[in-house]
Amino acid sequence: METVDIGKALLQLENLSIDYRINTGMLSAVHNVNLTLRHGEIYALVGESGCGKSTIAHNVMRLSIDHNEVINGRIIFEGQDITSIPEPEMEKIRGKKIGMIFQNPLDSLNPVYRSGTQVTEALMLDGMSKKEAVLRTIELFRDVQIPNPEQRIAAFPHELSGGMRQRVMIAMMLARNPSLLIADEPTTALDVTVEAQILRIMKRLQQKFRTGILLITHNFGIVAEIADRIGIMYAGEIVEEGTVFDIFKNPVHPYSRALLSTLPRYHKSLRRIAAIDGNVPRITEKRAECRFRNRCPYSSEDERCATQSPNAVSFGSGHIVRCHRAEEDRV
Amino acid sequence: MSKKEKRKLFLYSYLKNRNLMLGTVIVLAVVLIALFSDWIAPYNFDDANLAPKFTRPCAEFPFGTDEFGRDMFSRVIYGSRIALRVAVLAMLIEIVLGVSIGLLSGYYGGNLDRVLSFLSDLTWSMPPIIMSMAVITVLGKSIDNVIIAIAVVSWAQYARVVRAKTQSLKNMAFVETGIAFNEKDISIMSFYILPNIIPPIIVLASLSIPSTIMSTTALSFLGLGAQPPSPDWGLALSSSMSHIATAPWLAIFPGIALVLTVFGFNLFGEGLRDLLDPRLKSR
Amino acid sequence: MSEHNAIISIRNLNKQFVLSKRLFSRKKSVVNAVHDFSMDVYEGEVVGLIGESGSGKTTLARILLGLTEADEGSIRIDGTELTNAGRKQLREIRSRCAVVFQDPAANLNPRQTVESSITRPLVITGVPRREAKRKAAEALREVQMDESYLFSYPHQLSGGQQQRIAIARALVMRPKIMILDEPTSALDISVQAQVLNLLLDLQEEYSLTYLIVTHDLSVIRYVSDRIAVMYMGRLVEYGTTEDIINNSLHPYTKILINSVPVLDPEHRNNEKAMFSGEPGETPEKLAACRLAQRCPYAMQQCFEGTPPMQEVTPGHFAECFLLSDRR
Secondary structure, three states: OOOOOOOOEEEEEEEEEEEEEEOOEEEEEEEEEEEEEEOOOEEEEEOOOOOOHHHHHHHHHOOOOOOOEEEEEEEEEOOEEOOOOOHHHHHHHEOOOEEEEOOOHHHHOOOOOOHHHHHHHHHHHOOOOHHHHHHHHHHHHHHOOOOOHHHHOOOOHHHOOHHHHHHHHHHHHHHOOOOEEEEEOOOOOOOHHHHHHHHHHHHHHHHHHOOEEEEEEOOHHHHHHHOOEEEEEEOOEEEEEEEHHHHHHOOOOHHHHHHHHOOOOOOOOOOOOOOOOOOOOOOOOOOOOOOOHHHOOOHHHOOHHHHOOOOEEEOOOOOEEEOHHHHHOOO | OOHHHHHHHHHHHHHHOHHHHHHHHHHHHHHHHHHOHHHHOOOOOOOOOOOOOOOOOOOOOOOOEOOOOOEHHHHHHHHHHHHHHHHHHHHHHHHHHHHHHHHHHHHHOHHHHHHHHHHHHHHHHOOHHHHHHHHHHHHOOOHHHHHHHHHHHHHHHHHHHHHHHHHHHOOOHHHHHHHHOOOOHHHHHHHHHHHHHHHHHHHHHHHHHHHHHHHHHHHHHOOOOOOOOOOOHHHHHHHHHHHOOOOOHHHHHHHHHHHHHHHHHHHHHHHHHHHHHHHHHOO | OOOOOEEEEEEEEEEEEEEEOOOOOOOEEEEEEEEEEEEEEEOOOEEEEEOOOOOOHHHHHHHHOOOOOOOEEEEEEOOEEOOOOOHHHHHHHHHHEEEEOOOHHHHOOOOOOHHHHHHHHHHOOOOOHHHHHHHHHHHHHHOOOOHHHHHOOHHHOOHHHHHHHHHHHHHOOOOOEEEEEOOOOOOOHHHHHHHHHHHHHHHHHHOOEEEEEEOOHHHHHHHOOEEEEEEOOEEEEEEEHHHHHHOOOOHHHHHHHHHOOOOOHHHOOOOOOOOOOOOOOOOOOOOOOOOOOOOOOOOHHHHOOOOOEEEEEOOEEEEOOHHHHHO
């Protein structure tokens, strides 16, 4: 096992809460999230659809200004609170210091420009000459293992396969050498054999350039493959956080445990996989209670689950759990 | 979301949309006036010599009288009936024609689609007023023929929308599942596809009413539609032409009625589109 | 392959799609979606058909459902020939063969109530309405949903519930075969487990035959008795789940299995064999191994002819020139 040299804090979320005004009241999408991502670290936010993981990613990037959105708490990037800085300042950070890749690369590449041009343009924004930029683009394409980069820079996005497009996206992000890369379900639309290639590229980037990666995914397989730290989200909250080994070897929160046991890994003759009954709730009313309460097998044993929000309990060196039951077994 | 909540949300966004509210009020007023013309109008539309001809608007004849001494107020009221009747009947014929052609064309594809699409593109590409005039010349001048003429010209817009929607729906899993358990083609079209294209049809219909009313008026104005002594607004406008300097009220009141009605239906149609479209997208 | 009690028997199936390459060019490009495909599915077993995008697995499923017509070859479903079937035979086959598609939201008619959706297949075959309604309520219980959902509309249900309704609708005709096209890949992981368990329970209870079409190896190894691996229209390997997962023979299967992330961070740095290219890169000639371009073990032979399908151990088939020496 190689050890990744993990440095100081790159991105910090402090008590981040995001609510949306909807017709019938407020929808709590993210609630009191605390998270620290260090230089050269891959942090995976894992959860089911609607748990708020993408909302966090989009808000760190401040992709759209939604007037129905209410943000509380702080997003600190490289020591600077970026929640309240004006848009022109943010433009200097977005793309330059924070890059983002999406699930569907066809939507995020401009269909009327050649794939190489889009990367070259990004480089020229930083004052590179055209000739230099083209050479650098070819080099970047080679970095993300695009075969025949000299020819591929002239291809239009629709002429490339899904995996190639995702590589172009990564190359485009790399062009500005960001210190943080946000990857929102980067391989969900790809075939497994291609997914493996993309994951390997991301891992190499992290090691070579010490890029911090915030990985948003629902796929535990890719998390086990490349993440250093994991935050498991449920209904807008991080219910458990720890290193990849903490979570896979010693999950504490009932939700993390249940989720890991629902992954089909066995042959059916061996046993049925455990399932979690019910669905993820939409939280429109903030109450002092545990948000996993209605699906938790233990909630009936403990009245605090219905009357108090669970506190974050530390299990030593960054392994944090929000569960009333965990408080008793604190290490 | 429960059914009740959804209905509440729908009602809420309906009430919040001021244009739609105003449109609804005008449309409702026109419809009520048309339905209850007999009660509202003080006289019959062809009662002549009620007063001296060209009487100015006064307390007894609020819109004045025309060259035969007929009460303009009553005539404008009765005119709404004609406008609405034409608009509604033409719309119904267009919908029946356009929806069935669009469904067949979109569902079966192939050569049938090619022929039907060509037909609809052809009607679409002709200037509507010239086409209607041609149809009326063949069928003869009357308000009923105006209905047919307008329907013949305008069915294509429904056919196009329905065809496109059908093409996208026929590859949906629930339609294919239906085929896979042996639904007949006709049930697929009427039971699976049609109910899912009703909202855009409603929007299209309410948006096409104002243009239908305008076309009817234009044809009557040209003398191809309603014939005297009909109280049709277009006819009223055209016969007021020769007296425009001496009796401008003969043009003003039917004109206002026409503009208000068209305006109301436009607001209503656009509001309805805004209301129904986001729901379509989210599906 | 032995013919006895095969409930689905596919022989030399071919399906081409013709795409005209450019707007004003007569030159047409042809995609061999399914190419010389033969396979048997036995009664009461769960067969997983796995393949990546462009493998032709979905086309194959659509041909079996009579939604797409094959160009050549024969398919016998429960003794009835599907290719060139008339309306009557097609109806017969379809009454024995039900389907559940991937997208839970698209699976149900948004304008039909749950009850109407489930009773519809019965009503059109002439079952009296009251009888159909009784069976719908029963089917709903079988998929572990409350009867009160009968009068809901699809948009009021969650993805998992929608998928249960789709299963209930498939079940209500008492089919012998169910074709499941990515039945859980649009669902959240916690819900996916519920639906997979339900499918397995139903299969055991009614001794159904399942053909599950998917790209998800972790799902398929959990539910299947046998696995068929498809690559660019061809069946490249077929055997028991054990054969395929632990003793795979074909290079494509090996790398496919290798590519699936292991759910254990301790094994994360195992050096993996990987493909260079992507699916869809076709060889120049039709008569060549379809994988030749991407295969790390490709030999001269691979570019010159199609490898033969061989039964390497009883019931374990694969087509690869590398295996010729081993026999």
